[in-house]
Amino acid sequence: MNIVIDNYFIEINRAQSLLYILEDLNIMAKELEKTYDPSAIEGRLYDKWVANKYFHAEVDRSKKPFTIVMPPPNITGQLHMGHALDNTMQDILIRFKRMQGYNALWQPGTDHAAIATEVKIIEHLREQGIEKDDLGRDGFLKRAWEWKDEYGGRIVNQLKKLGSSADWDRERFTMDEGNNAAVTEVFTKLYDKGYIYKGSRIGNWCPVCQTSISDAEVIHEEQDGFFWHINYPVAGEEGRFVEIATTRPETLLGDTAVAVNPEDDRYKDIVGKTLILPLVNREIPVIADSYVDKEFGTGAVKITPAHDPNDFEVGKRHNLAEINIMNDDATINALGGKYEGMDPYEARKAMVKDLEDLGLLVKVEPHKHMVGTHDRCKTTVEPLVKPQWYVKMAEMAKPAKEAVEKGELKLIPERMNKTYYNWLDNIRDWCISRQLWWGHRIPAWYCQDCGEIIVSKDTPCTCTKCNSANLKQDEDTLDTWFSSALWPFSTLGWPNVGEDYDYFFPTDVLVTGYDIIFFWVIRMVFSSIEQTGRLPFHTVLFHGLVRDDQGRKMSKSLGNGIDPLEVIDKYGADALRLTLITGNAPGNDMRFYWERIEASRNFANKIWNASRFIMMNIEKADIKDVKLSDLTLADKWIMSKMNELVKDVTENMEKYELGIAADKIHNFLWEEFCDWYIEMVKPRLWNDEDSTKAAALYTLKTVLVNGLKLLHPYMPFVTEEIFCTLTDEESIMVSDWPVYTEELKFAADENAVDIIKNAVRAIRNIRTEMNVPPSKKATVYMVSAKNEIRDIFNASKSFFGTLAYAENVIVQEDKTGIADDAVSVVLHDAVVYMPFAELVDVAKEIERLKKEEARLEGEIKRASGMLANPKFVDKAPAAKVEEEKAKLQKYTETLEQVKERLAQLGA
């Protein structure tokens, strides 16, 4: 029956909730399937949310805004676990704040990802036999946009599967009109201020991608290499040599000096003389520079300013020529004579051979060294001197650092501060020009007549200096991170300072992985300060990497990646989300285990079934008029616990402790609510005579609804489905976040239930130890001399049956009528007896009591030891001392009862 209805409604209107349709059909709606099936509801609920515009935020001055800007995924990308984690965290925060009544905006968009996309499109074209250059710039860009139109939306759709409540109506792209305007605005402003300049400095060059790359894109990896020792002859002194050591002999062609340390006595007399550069026979000077380490190698270093960053600096200090010996593909250029056209490895081999023949090769040693490689293609990066555009960093780095130092910008976890400072303290100018086509073209024109550089927002018609119309735009595009750096404000309309920008900016929290702190976070911070005068956000919440079950990074080459979409298909988005959030602290890496996904799925099912149980019973009484005064001990206990949970969870979430909050909700709902409270309440629901049934149902529903609300940010789908079935409200995601209230604090009832729980546990424990099957019901005597304790047991008699399989519960003041060989558990303030005459093993019982006696004696010794120590009594806080005293008293009393019991048994 249900299945037929399901299909029917899905066909007529996916966007409407189950409840409405079923009500229309006049069928009992308050029922759920026996097991939770995420795939049956997720799509429908998501469509409903979108249709109702719940994700959409408009400027509303009556509400406080809360804004998160989504790190834009690459248009080439496919959803991976990192995205899933990142976006789950953001969605949790956004849903939480939205329910708290904030005007929550989660601003989404995608990134053109310059080099990543260009490389991918080139590959794609190559498969069709087309080379990039065949198409020309315009033709290539046309293909690139086609690619974007076809694949750019893929990852967005995947994010939706996760349940992301981003405002898709506001979706942006880093190369849309607004972002282009922001990019040119920033470029021209920085240029006018002198913060952007064009310079010939040594930079990182990828010979395969044929573009410059920034320092951040270079990955250093250790490689096995060699140390070649080569003799350079001293000019005019036959038979005298300076021995240098190098790992890159092929760069010898570009040497313009040999450097030694000024303090090095071995070389003092030779500084200022000239050497004959072997193979080339060019004369080069010997210079003194403290950069050289006397202890390392031979203490004499060949200096190749055009091909090594350190040598470049030395060259600047000593006015050395920069001789570029390489083409853009790293082969030796025309200056290389016979070595022209060889790649560096061929040239190295040939030159080493030639040096050997000349008798100038002294020795070759194996040597491990770090080699810079391009993070995209793993190609060895060549340091090359080329004219490139740079952003001057020194000035802009200062306020960015201060913001964190002053606490205006909070990084979570705090240890990230050090990494942040460290990078800013050592920051170098940012190379922003790329020899690529896919990206923002640099808004600079060169006058072909007078050489003037014109940087302008609009295409200039004539040269500002000589009026020539013969202008040519710079061929280069900008580093993809240049536009990403503006993302928090460019997406809100900047440079047009409109309503959206005015209201939603600055944003609140940025959620991202620690791996892009340098690429992105820092650049957003200084760009925002420079352009808007404000920080882009007040908090950065970092997360770690999702690794495989062996702790390895998930990667394509290892084939160990787990597709979040596969997880969602099999277990549901809620299970994936909860798994990614729990058991993990901010900034720490985590491992992915299918077992953990299963545990989360089980939790969703548990909540589902608890809800089913409540719905099955909800018709049994009218709960409209239930007042707090109608609640029983157990009801007040769970209400009070719920109330505390609301407070704790809200506090944790406000501190961004999402994993801790999720854990607390999980434990409360599963253990306190399902395993204890629902079990306590069952006898009341089953008993037609019970006058507190309405109170029980009221409590069940209230606690469930509040629990669902707290859980909703973590598990949006299952909570929404249950909520809509259980209540008449439209959606949980626009319902109010629960608030802590003193009215629901019932300390005495909490304490009473603790006593009951201890009694129940004790009975269960005995039953297990005595091997009493649950089918064997028992009579239980609860004996206590204290009135209030007896009252508690009397008030809770009914549920001992379901909790501890007690058939008959007798509460009395003393042991009258209880057989001597009854099994007993001594609690504080009470003794529980179970007269299982036929099952009791006296010896076993004595053994158990002896164990208990020893434990208590240990505790008493510990507590009395502490209290006997004047230092503790004097120095520890009074409350702590009181606590210890109370414990000591409790243990002492309990011990007396245990001893008495042992005496009874003749031990």
Added chain:
RNA sequence: UGCGGGGUAGAGCAGUUGGUUAGCUUGCUAGUUUAACUUGCUAGAGGUCGGUGGUUCAAAUCCACCCCCCGCUACCA
């Protein structure tokens, strides 16, 4: 090289403004199949909190030193 993270039960992780009997998930053992859930329920075993020393009435937590693993960062050409 500098900075940082981690070392807690078989596995994976929480927990540290110092303060009850160190938690959670999973796995294991035993029991259970009770009118929401076998994706359940109950009980249990399993830990010298990496090591050594110190501070303190009290240390997984603070300090010092050491050992192992992992990041980032830089480098010796």
